[in-house]
Amino acid sequence: MRIITSLALQRRSMGFVPNELDATSWEQLEPLYENLASRSLHDVNQLEMMIQDESELREWVSEAGSRLYVSMTCSTDDEEKKSAYLDFVENVEPKLSAIGDRLNRLIMESPAVNELDSEKYEVMIRDIRADIEIFREENIPLSTELTKLGQQYEEICGSMMVTFEGEERTMQQMGKFLQVTNRETRENAWKSVWERRMKDADKIDDLYEQMLTIRHQIALNAGFENFRDYAFVAKHRFDYTPSDCEDFHLAAEEVCVPLGRILDKERKELLDVDSLRPWDLGVDVHGRPPLKPFENVDEMVDGTSRMFHKVSNELGIMFDSLRDGKSLDLDSRKGKAPGGYQISFDKIRRPFIFMNATGLQRDLETMVHEAGHAFHAMYSSELELIDHRDPPIEYAEVASMSMELLVHPHLDEFYSKIDADRARRSHLEGIVGLLPWIATIDAFQHWVHTNPGHSRNDRTEVWRDLRSRFGANVEWDGIEGMRDVGWHRQLHLFTYPFYYIEYGIAQLGALQVWLQSLDSIERALENYAHSMKLGGSKPLPDLFGAAELEFSFDPITVQRLIDAVQLKLSELPA
Numbered sequence: 001m002r003i004i005t006s007l008a009l010q011r012r013s014m015g016f017v018p019n020e021l022d023a024t025s026w027e028q029l030e031p032l033y034e035n036l037a038s039r040s041l042h043d044v045n046q047l048e049m050m051i052q053d054e055s056e057l058r059e060w061v062s063e064a065g066s067r068l069y070v071s072m073t074c075s076t077d078d079e080e081k082k083s084a085y086l087d088f089v090e091n092v093e094p095k096l097s098a099i100g101d102r103l104n105r106l107i108m109e110s111p112a113v114n115e116l117d118s119e120k121y122e123v124m125i126r127d128i129r130a131d132i133e134i135f136r137e138e139n140i141p142l143s144t145e146l147t148k149l150g151q152q153y154e155e156i157c158g159s160m161m162v163t164f165e166g167e168e169r170t171m172q173q174m175g176k177f178l179q180v181t182n183r184e185t186r187e188n189a190w191k192s193v194w195e196r197r198m199k200d201a202d203k204i205d206d207l208y209e210q211m212l213t214i215r216h217q218i219a220l221n222a223g224f225e226n227f228r229d230y231a232f233v234a235k236h237r238f239d240y241t242p243s244d245c246e247d248f249h250l251a252a253e254e255v256c257v258p259l260g261r262i263l264d265k266e267r268k269e270l271l272d273v274d275s276l277r278p279w280d281l282g283v284d285v286h287g288r289p290p291l292k293p294f295e296n297v298d299e300m301v302d303g304t305s306r307m308f309h310k311v312s313n314e315l316g317i318m319f320d321s322l323r324d325g326k327s328l329d330l331d332s333r334k335g336k337a338p339g340g341y342q343i344s345f346d347k348i349r350r351p352f353i354f355m356n357a358t359g360l361q362r363d364l365e366t367m368v369h370e371a372g373h374a375f376h377a378m379y380s381s382e383l384e385l386i387d388h389r390d391p392p393i394e395y396a397e398v399a400s401m402s403m404e405l406l407v408h409p410h411l412d413e414f415y416s417k418i419d420a421d422r423a424r425r426s427h428l429e430g431i432v433g434l435l436p437w438i439a440t441i442d443a444f445q446h447w448v449h450t451n452p453g454h455s456r457n458d459r460t461e462v463w464r465d466l467r468s469r470f471g472a473n474v475e476w477d478g479i480e481g482m483r484d485v486g487w488h489r490q491l492h493l494f495t496y497p498f499y500y501i502e503y504g505i506a507q508l509g510a511l512q513v514w515l516q517s518l519d520s521i522e523r524a525l526e527n528y529a530h531s532m533k534l535g536g537s538k539p540l541p542d543l544f545g546a547a548e549l550e551f552s553f554d555p556i557t558v559q560r561l562i563d564a565v566q567l568k569l570s571e572l573p574a
Contacts, residue, residue, distance in 0.1 A: 397506030
């Protein structure tokens with residue numbers, strides 16, 4: 001791991017932005033942005049200086065916004081924190097959008113733009129051109145409204161509690177009851193969760209429909225027929241198309257679904273049940289108690305540290321650096337937003353990890369996953385420009401998903417040999433199921449955003465068809481209403497539209513890293529580190545290439561990788 005030198009830190013402290021800046025205040029930000037907008041950009045040195053200073057200022061703004069978001073998601077029931085976040089969203093972010101477009105246009109209008117180092121600035125200039133193409137001032141308040149609606153969704157989900165077995169519990173804490181061997185307990189737990197979700201189903205549907213209307217208007221304002229086509233440009237998807245996504249859907253259907261249904265049949269037979277129900281999918285088929293890798297978050301962090309040190313001492317040291325009291329919020333509690341994420345504090349160039357751990361194997365996988373994102377951020381931290389440190393999501397998820405697989409040989413830090421094999425098998429079977437789920441969510445997004453004005457019933461029918469196409473062989477008799485709102489729990493649909501196919505593309509990359517590691521862990525780690533240090537400075541196929549990975553997600557590629565997963569599953573006890 002490279003360390004930022006004291007000289008580099010000194011240069012940064014003597015930069016364009018004053019150390020006392022409050023980056024949540026537009027009154028303090030505006031003079032700095034006007035300084036940038038008023039500069040002469042006639043020669044390449046002036047242009048590069050402006051780009052560097054704008055990047056430095058954006059680091060401050062990004063970190064300020066990230067800290068407000070972290071604070072809000074850690075305590076969704078804290079009105080002061082919520083108000084501070086919404087104030088930034090409503091009063092700062094719209095002005096940042098407008099001034100960002102001004103600066104983009106000044107860069108592209110500079111006579112020196114063609115003199116910039118093409119290798120260094122290729123991706124940045126490409127992205128700026130796309131951002132200029134889609135920017136419309138009338139979309140700024142619409143984007144603000146979407147952010148506020150997304151916060152409402154997180155607040156609704158964060159407030160969901162279930163009283164079960166005499167104790168009030170979060171949705172995340174209920175997960176462990178879906179793994180107990182008593183079928184009646186599992187059923188009661190599952191129904192308790194979904195009965196609670198159903199209470200807010202209409203409210204969530206209403207929120208989503210508001211979002212769909214706004215997103216469609218944003219697309220129309222920018223000259224697109226629908227939000228899907230707009231989103232592909234906004235997300236800088238230059239290296240694949242909606243048609244490629246459909247190829248991925250087909251690959252998941254043709255390769256993963258048949259294998260998944262074989263596994264479902266085996267599960268049904270081993271559980272000795274007449275039909276699989278939703279509460280049967282997480283329990284051990286041999287009646288063993290749920291995997292419990294840790295009792296509390298301290299145990300999880302200690303074990304994860306030891307595990308990463310075994311993968312490589314470098315990764316272990318990087319992970320240990322997060323144990324500073326400021327970079328981790330891991331426990332599940334009332335009022336905390338659901339899910340998990342890693343976010344970068346761009347000014348200090350430090351990652352932060354958020355999750356809701358309750359003692360399950362999936363929590364351990366989440367910990368390792370988010371640590372992979374943190375490693376990515378640390379590997380790319382020395383890149384000068386914030387744009388260069390920001391990787392495309394399709395490769396950012398390679399960083400995280402690879403880690404989930406690279407720790408497989410070292411799960412004995414948490415488990416006995418038998419339980420470590422159970423955990424490995426569970427993860428690999430999860431991959432077989434994950435790719436069809438990704439296809440489900442992505443196909444759903446494609447449909448809802450290319451069919452504006454559809455009814456709630458139309459949307460429900462499409463969701464049912466997709467679940468039939470990609471889902472497990474599960475019997476939904478008597479609980480069809482709960483199946484029909486299953487998509488409500490997928491946060492990405494609400495707060496990050498068209499962010500999900502990336503997981504599928506990245507999973508295929510991660511499987512390739514894993515296969516490399518089976519041949520040579522040293523080569524796999526070297527390729528991993530090399531590609532991660534590039535951040536987002538290269539096009540997506542080049543990032544895959546830097547790690548010796550194939551950027552492809554057609555049925556042939558998927559078949560080859562899933563065959564490897566199936567082979568490994570055949571070597572592990574059921």
